[in-house]
Amino acid sequence: MADMNLIAEALKAGRAPKVKTLVQEALNEGVAPEVIVNEALIVGMGVVGERFKNNEIYVPEVLIAARAMNAGLAILEPLMAEKDIQPIGVAAIGTVSGDLHDIGKNLVAMMLKGAGFKIIDLGVDVSPEKFVDAVANQGAQLICMSALLTTTMPVMKDTVEAATAAGIRDKCRIMIGGAPVTQQYADEIGADGYSTDAASAADLAKKLVAELA
Ligand code: B1M
Numbered sequence: 001m002a003d004m005n006l007i008a009e010a011l012k013a014g015r016a017p018k019v020k021t022l023v024q025e026a027l028n029e030g031v032a033p034e035v036i037v038n039e040a041l042i043v044g045m046g047v048v049g050e051r052f053k054n055n056e057i058y059v060p061e062v063l064i065a066a067r068a069m070n071a072g073l074a075i076l077e078p079l080m081a082e083k084d085i086q087p088i089g090v091a092a093i094g095t096v097s098g099d100l101h102d103i104g105k106n107l108v109a110m111m112l113k114g115a116g117f118k119i120i121d122l123g124v125d126v127s128p129e130k131f132v133d134a135v136a137n138q139g140a141q142l143i144c145m146s147a148l149l150t151t152t153m154p155v156m157k158d159t160v161e162a163a164t165a166a167g168i169r170d171k172c173r174i175m176i177g178g179a180p181v182t183q184q185y186a187d188e189i190g191a192d193g194y195s196t197d198a199a200s201a202a203d204l205a206k207k208l209v210a211e212l213a
Helices: 004-012 016-028 033-053 059-083 103-114 128-138 154-165 183-189 198-212
Strands: 089-096 117-126 142-146 173-177
Touching: 004 016, 004 033, 004 059, 016 033, 016 059, 033 059, 033 103, 033 198, 059 103, 089 103, 089 128, 089 154, 089 198, 103 117, 103 142, 103 198, 117 128, 128 142, 128 154, 142 154, 142 198, 154 173, 154 183, 173 183, 173 198
Parallel strands: 089 117, 089 142, 142 173
Antiparallel strands: none
């Protein structure tokens, strides 16, 4: 009998091949893909996020767990697409123009994915126009910006202003983060939220997307 806890445990331990095998076995036994996602993968990744937030584990462990999660999702996503299961929200994420740091951005993207969001990953060196376009033309509800350089932080302000100028400011929520970014800066530029780490970013994203409902 398929055990969702076993899958969550394998994910937490970062055992990608084991996750893959257990997910396939669960599917063979008739467990629905969305049950595996919600009761095994998201639960497991949630625990990883909490441990990371509490400094019980570090970036490498999170990346390894995320790889295990992706191994499970790679099997489940096509099946879920067939059934047209809706994500809890759509988030466009990127590191702002002039900034090539992507480790934190990727962690945030993984946590959001783990929380059930569809991710539009715009990559690094992303201009305000590209963020705006993701909302205007690609269905994004959240703009998620990361910056690691003090010199690139102003692009976050430019993006908030570009969203207002494009008339999409009310249709989306904007969240920011990255080592030099602060809540005070978020308030100053009119962003809707800031978080210190990837696990809190997932909580914040859920809260912000709920405001749009
Ligand atoms: Co660069 N770098 N770097 N670097 N780099 C820093 C950021 C720096 C602090 C190092 C230092 O001088 N002590 C410094 C910035 C100084 C400043 O502006 N105040 C710096 C510099 C100066 C530079 C260059 C200019 C160096 C040079 O060429 N002279 C250059 C810039 C290139 C560019 O971007 N145009 C550069 C280049 C690089 C590498 C390419 C070598 C490499 C990046 C590789 C990559 O990302 N693929 C690199 C690295 C690795 C670092 C350090 C060492 C580590 C950054 C990192 O990945 N941290 C960094 C020093 C440091 O931070 N100790 C440094 C781990 C990551 C998990 O944390 O990204 O903060 P972080 O993400 C966290 C949170 O901030 C949060 O969640 C994440 C997980 O908890 N978070 C969000 C992040 N985004 C979020 C978004 C959210 C919410 C939360 O909502 C949307």
